[in-house]
Amino acid sequence: xxxxxxxxxxxxxxxxxxxxxxxxxLAVTLLLVDPxxxxxxxLRARAGPLRDRVLKALAPLHPRKLxxxxxxxxxxxxxxxxxxxxxxxxxxxxxxxxTGGPLLLTMAERCPPGLAARLGQALDTPTxxxxxxxxxxxxxxxxxxxxxxxxxxxxxxSLDGLPWQDSAPITxxxxxxxxxxxxxxxxxxxxxxxxxxxxxxxELGIASARAPLLALACARAAAALRGHPxxxxxxxxxxxxLVYSHRAAPAMDSPPEDTPPPEPPLPGDTKTxxxxxTRSEIPEDILVAAARAALPPDxxxxxxLARLARGQQTRGTGAGAALRGKHRGxxxxxxxxxxxxxxxxxxxxxxxxxxxxxxMRRAQLGTARDPKRLIILPSDLRIRRFEERAERALIxxxxxxxSQAVARLAEVKGAVELLLASAxxxxxxxxxxxxxxxxxxxxxxxxRSLVQAKRRLAGLPGGGGTPLALGLERAAEVxxxxxxxxxxxxxxxLTDGRANIGLDGQPGRAKAAEDARQMARALAQSGTxxxxxDTGLRPQPALNELARALQAECIxxxxxxxxxxxTALAAALDG
Numbered sequence: 001x002x003x004x005x006x007x008x009x010x011x012x013x014x015x016x017x018x019x020x021x022x023x024x025x026l027a028v029t030l031l032l033v034d035p036x037x038x039x040x041x042x043l044r045a046r047a048g049p050l051r052d053r054v055l056k057a058l059a060p061l062h063p064r065k066l067x068x069x070x071x072x073x074x075x076x077x078x079x080x081x082x083x084x085x086x087x088x089x090x091x092x093x094x095x096x097x098x099t100g101g102p103l104l105l106t107m108a109e110r111c112p113p114g115l116a117a118r119l120g121q122a123l124d125t126p127t128x129x130x131x132x133x134x135x136x137x138x139x140x141x142x143x144x145x146x147x148x149x150x151x152x153x154x155x156x157x158s159l160d161g162l163p164w165q166d167s168a169p170i171t172x173x174x175x176x177x178x179x180x181x182x183x184x185x186x187x188x189x190x191x192x193x194x195x196x197x198x199x200x201x202x203e204l205g206i207a208s209a210r211a212p213l214l215a216l217a218c219a220r221a222a223a224a225l226r227g228h229p230x231x232x233x234x235x236x237x238x239x240x241x242l243v244y245s246h247r248a249a250p251a252m253d254s255p256p257e258d259t260p261p262p263e264p265p266l267p268g269d270t271k272t273x274x275x276x277x278t279r280s281e282i283p284e285d286i287l288v289a290a291a292r293a294a295l296p297p298d299x300x301x302x303x304x305l306a307r308l309a310r311g312q313q314t315r316g317t318g319a320g321a322a323l324r325g326k327h328r329g330x331x332x333x334x335x336x337x338x339x340x341x342x343x344x345x346x347x348x349x350x351x352x353x354x355x356x357x358x359x360m361r362r363a364q365l366g367t368a369r370d371p372k373r374l375i376i377l378p379s380d381l382r383i384r385r386f387e388e389r390a391e392r393a394l395i396x397x398x399x400x401x402x403s404q405a406v407a408r409l410a411e412v413k414g415a416v417e418l419l420l421a422s423a424x425x426x427x428x429x430x431x432x433x434x435x436x437x438x439x440x441x442x443x444x445x446x447x448r449s450l451v452q453a454k455r456r457l458a459g460l461p462g463g464g465g466t467p468l469a470l471g472l473e474r475a476a477e478v479x480x481x482x483x484x485x486x487x488x489x490x491x492x493x494l495t496d497g498r499a500n501i502g503l504d505g506q507p508g509r510a511k512a513a514e515d516a517r518q519m520a521r522a523l524a525q526s527g528t529x530x531x532x533x534d535t536g537l538r539p540q541p542a543l544n545e546l547a548r549a550l551q552a553e554c555i556x557x558x559x560x561x562x563x564x565x566x567t568a569l570a571a572a573l574d575g
Contacts, residue, residue: 020162025170027155027242028057030221031131032172033180035061035102037217038154039123040132042108042145042246045159047137050167054159055104057170060177063102063133068111070096071333075118081348084355085374100128108145109138116146123152154214156246176225184224189216193231200240204248215243334382349382392490393429393446393482394419397475399495399535400436401466411535414562416494417454429487431478432456435471437464438505442474446482465507468499468546469515472523479528490529493550494565496536497543513542520549533557533565 031041041058045051066074073079076095083091096103097118105111105119111134122130132153136145144150197219198212219231219239228235334349354376361375396416420430432444444456472493479489499512503519523530530552534543539556547554555568 019166021167023241024054024157024159024162024167025057026222026238027157028054028170029172029177029225030218030238030242031058031155032060032177033225034184034217034221035131036129037221038131038214040102040134040153041155041157042134042136042150042153043157043159044136044138044144045157050159050162050164051135053167053169054157058133061102061131061133063104064096066096066103066105068105068107068115070115072118075115079352079355081352081355085351085358088359090356097122097130098128100130102131102133105132105134105149108134108136108149111146111149113146113148116148120148120152123149151208151210154218155242158246180221180225183227184220186229187220187223188230189220190231193219193236196236197239201244201247204244206244206247208247211243211247215239218243332385334384336379336381337383338378338381339383343383346382346384349384350376350380353382354380391429391487393431393479393487395431395433395446395475395478395482395489395491397433397435397471397491397493397495399466399468399471400434400462400464401498402436402463411562411565415565418562418566419492420454429482431482433471433474433478435467435474436462438467438470438501440467440470440474442478446478446485446487465501466495466499467501467505467512468495468497469503469512469519470501470505471495472516472519473503476519476523476526476528479523479526483528490531491523491550492531492533493552494533494535495543497534497540497546498536499542516546517549520546524549524551531555533568535565 027041031038043051043054045054074095075097077092077098078095080091080093083093103119111119119132123132132149134145134149134153138144145153194212194216197215201208201211201215216239219235222235222238223229223231226232226235334346337343339345351374354374357380358375361377362373365375396419398416416432429446429448430444431442431446434441434443444452475491475493479491482489498509499516500507500509502508502511503515530550532543532547532550532552532554534540534554534556536543544554557565557568
C-alpha cells in the first residue's frame with residue numbers, strides 16, 4: 001500500500017478551498033513549522049490591523065527588520081568604528097546575512113535589484129539558514145516584489161479585500177508548534193509525490209524548478225502539523241494551493257476537442273485501472289484545480305500585468321531621470337575628495353577609512369605621540385554624495401479638431417482625467433496642450449493641481465482644422481520650459497493624425513504633414529520622450545511615419561473608451 005491510500009484517489013470534484021482567513025492562518029502556521037524549508041512568505045497587504053494580526057502570529061520567529069535601502073555593510077558586516085577606535089585594532093560587526101535566521105523586509109515592493117539579488121543568493125545558500133518575510137505594500141500592479149525574491153519564497157498571501165470581521169487571532173495549542181517541528185524530520189516522502197507536484201506545476205504553466213521543491217517542503221510541513229507520518233492527498237492539495245496559486249499562468253490552454261481517444265490496452269498489458277501508476281495520475285487534476293481556486297479570479301491577471309510591466313521597464317519612459325547631487329536625495333557610497341565647491345565631508349566614512357591604519361601611523365610617528373590621538377591624512381577624506389529623481393512633467397498634446405470632436409473628444413477627455421488622477425498620486429506634474437483650428441494653446445502649465453487640471457479639461461472646446469505641427473511646436477516649448485525647471489518632460493500625443501493646417505496657419509494636407517514631421521524630428525532631437533495614441537476610427541499610416549520621426553511608440557486604439565485609453569497610455573508611459 002502506498003501512503004496515498006489514506007484518502008480517496010478516485011476522480012471527482014476538487015476539495016473545497018478553506019475560507020480566506022483559514023488559509024492565511026494555515027500558511028502562517030506552516031511557516032512557523034518550517035521557515036527554512038519554505039524560505040519565507042510574500043505578504044501583500046497595506047499597513048493596518050489585519051497585517052498586524054499576521055505579523056503578531058509570526059512573532060515567535062523573532063525576525064529582524066531589513067530596510068530596502070540597506071547597504072552591504074548591514075548585510076555582510078562592516079567595520080565597527082567605535083570598537084576599532086577603542087580597542088586599537090580592526091573590529092567588525094556581524095551582518096544580517098552572516099548570522100542567518102528570519103528577516104523582515106519592509107516596503108519590499110521598493111527593493112532594488114541589487115539587494116534582491118543578494119537576498120536571493122543568500123536564500124539559495126543552506127548555511128547559515130535564512131528565511132524572509134517580504135512585506136509588499138504596493139498599491140499599483142507594477143509595484144510588486146522583485147522576481148528574484150518572488151521565485152524563492154514558498155508562500156504568498158494577499159490580504160486585499162479581506163474584511164476585519166472575518167479574521168481572528170492566529171494561535172496554536174501549547175506545545176503544538178514544537179511537536180510539529182519534531183515530527184517534521186520523520187515525515188517520509190514517496191517518489192510519486194515529487195512526480196505529481198512536478199507535473200502539476202507543468203500543467204499550471206510554472207517554469208521555475210524551485211516551485212516543486214517549495215511545494216514539497218510545504219506538503220511536509222502540513223503533514224507534520226497534522227500528525228501524518230506520510231504525505232497524504234490533503235497535504236499535497238494544501239501545498240498546491242499555497243505555493244502554486246500565485247505562480248500559475250493567467251489562463252490555461254484547453255485541449256483540442258478533436259483529440260483522439262487513448263489507445264486501448266494491449267492484451268498482454270499487465271497494467272490495470274487499479275494499478276498504482278494509474279492511481280497516481282488521477283488526482284493531478286485535483287491539485288491543479290485546487291491551485292486555481294485558491295486565489296481571487298482577478299489576482300492572477302493583475303500579477304501577470306505586473307510581470308509584463310516589469311519586463312517593459314527598460315524601454316519605457318519611466319520616472320524622472322536620476323540626478324547626482326551633493327545635498328539631498330538617496331545616499332550613495334562616499335568618494336575620495338576634499339570639501340570644496342559645496343561638497344560636504346562624510347565624517348563617518350572618513351573615520352572608517354582611517355581607523356584600520358591608526359596603529360601603523362602611531363608606530364611611524366613614535367611612542368611619544370598620544371596613543372589615543374586620531375591621525376587622519378588627506379587620502380582618508382570622503383565626500384558625501386546623493387542621488388535624487390527629477391520630477392516628471394507629463395505633457396498631454398490633445399487633438400481638439402473637428403475630426404476628433406465628433407466622436408472621440410469625450411473619450412479623450414475622460415482618459416486624460418483618469419491619467420491626471422494617477423499622475424497626481426505619483427506626484428507628477430501635468431501640462432495640457434490643445435490644438436484646433438489654426439492655433440495651439442497651453443491650457444494648463446505644468447502643475448500638480450488636480451482640481452485645476454480637471455476644471456480646465458472639462459471646458460475644453462472642440463472643432464475646426466487639425467494644426468498638428470502647431471501642437472507639436474507648442475508641446476516642444478512646454479518640454480523645454482519643464483526641462484529648464486529641472487523636470488523630465490514626456491509628451492503624450494493623442495490625435496487621429498489627419499493634419500490639414502500647416503505651421504503658417506494655411507490649409508493643405510501635404511504641407512501640414514511635412515510640417516508635422518519636421519516638428520516631430522525637432523522634438524526627438526531635443527531628447528524629449530514621447531508616445532503617440534492613434535484615437536481615430538481608422539488608423540492612419542501617416543501617423544506611424546510621424547511616430548517614427550518622434551522616435552516614439554504608436555498605439556492604435558480605434559473605438560476605445562476612456563478607461564482603455566488611460567490604461568494603454570499609462571502602460572506606455574510607465575512601462
